[in-house]
Amino acid sequence: MLRRAAVAIGLLAFAVLPAHALTVFACEPEWAALTRALWPQDATLRLHVATHVAQDPHHIEARPALIAQLRSADLAVCTGAGLEAGWLPALQQRAGNARVQDGAPGMFYATTHVPLLDPKPGAGGNPFAGDVHAEGNPHLHADPRRLRTVAQALARTLQAAAPAQAAAIAARADAFDRDWATRTTAWSERAAPLRGAVVAAQHSSFGYLWDWLGLVPVADLEPKPGMAPTPGHLQSLLERLRAAPPMAVVVARHQDPRAGRWLSGQFAQAGTAVPLLVLPATVPDPDAPDALARWFDALLAALLQARSDGATR
Template structure:
């Protein structure tokens, strides 16, 4: 009961943290652990988080932040260092307590000892889209609660109690999601990029082809014809693209094979059913189940 009550205890506006997040999933997680924090997300669900502009508004938000929460693993390498340099905020520079990278506290899949440009947009540290595995997200939440407590020690007990309540609820949700998504095990999909790879791994879904010829490179007609040849005789349950990706390639392929095109959020959205982390998982699983239940063409 004490933890439940602590979950409801508000921080005063004078104590509220200013938090800058690189992606919406981390903004949602910060709000779950520190609901009174003033949170700015640099990107939204219709933006590719690899490539954004270092806008003045973002520089200003990072300049006043006491904590910055980003994915890391080079996902933001093209723009975050520019923001850090222009913001001039010592608290959120590399190695400081105010700079938190989610990828630094979990094991990443698909790490590479050697990377060069011929491989496409490959991250040597591993696939950075870790938030679509709720088990890894739970690890991040634990480390983030500790970091909140370190940055704002006056409210450390509140953050830790909120985290305990959140983690208990999250464990129940993981069990329910796994039970509900059981029929998806062994389902084949075609997708674009590795944005959903951790989701596939968690649910036992097999990505049989990628619309991109190499990670980060846009689909080409010749590559799409190769994908078509690979899946024509055994069509996947769905072709999956993220909200921020151009749907033309997926539309062409489903026009050839007759399976559904799922344009799914790869992160939480500003509104709608996927506006929270739990809603995001509910949405993804429900959409995949609907696609898998449709008769094969």
């Protein structure tokens, strides 16, 4: 009954939103950037972002400032599939905002709109298993094809939240869709040299990027998802990869680079150049124009440079 009441209140709240303003709470920078891309430039948007590029989105503190921001939100845009399970439920409870409770129209989860990679039915609930997501890998924003689908769903949600801006949002969404389709095709063509190349990475932050580009992740620096690399695990990876070194060792900017630096250094000592790439796992500046496109451009540039360098070994 409480859940049904929350949904009813949320629907009513959507109906009485002011025509000129919308307050959005984005759990991750990529969703803040996507919201800005879809929202009309001449309409007021109050946008709060809970995390930044140097933070692990699995693990942040439910700070009072975030509680206040979620309390004022008309719409929350998050990843879902358990990515924010360690902190978002606490924020929702403490904020007491019926509009952004699970099941309410103001609570948008990107992972409900696209198929996910690597689902693990029955997983979870084990504190020793690490960051294992039963529904699948939640880091879908690293695939521009899935991001395009999420953009279409988010546009519909924004239209429901701000009916006075519905036509303008539709126009922005159409423009984004056409531009994104063109960019995705160009990126795919540009990335052709990467297909079949192998990488060693830490965690599955870029799993969708590998899947889209045809890169092959042959090793994970973490012994279990979300658990810090150990000396024994790294040594076993080194021994296994000596015969066929990867194109690069990849860690996300929010991760400790020491394990990746060690593995890269071991290959260097053996006379094989395997660069360490420290890549942003989300957009560094969600307020920047074309933030999402710039992020993909930067990822591709780094990977293609590593591929080019490897070709000269």
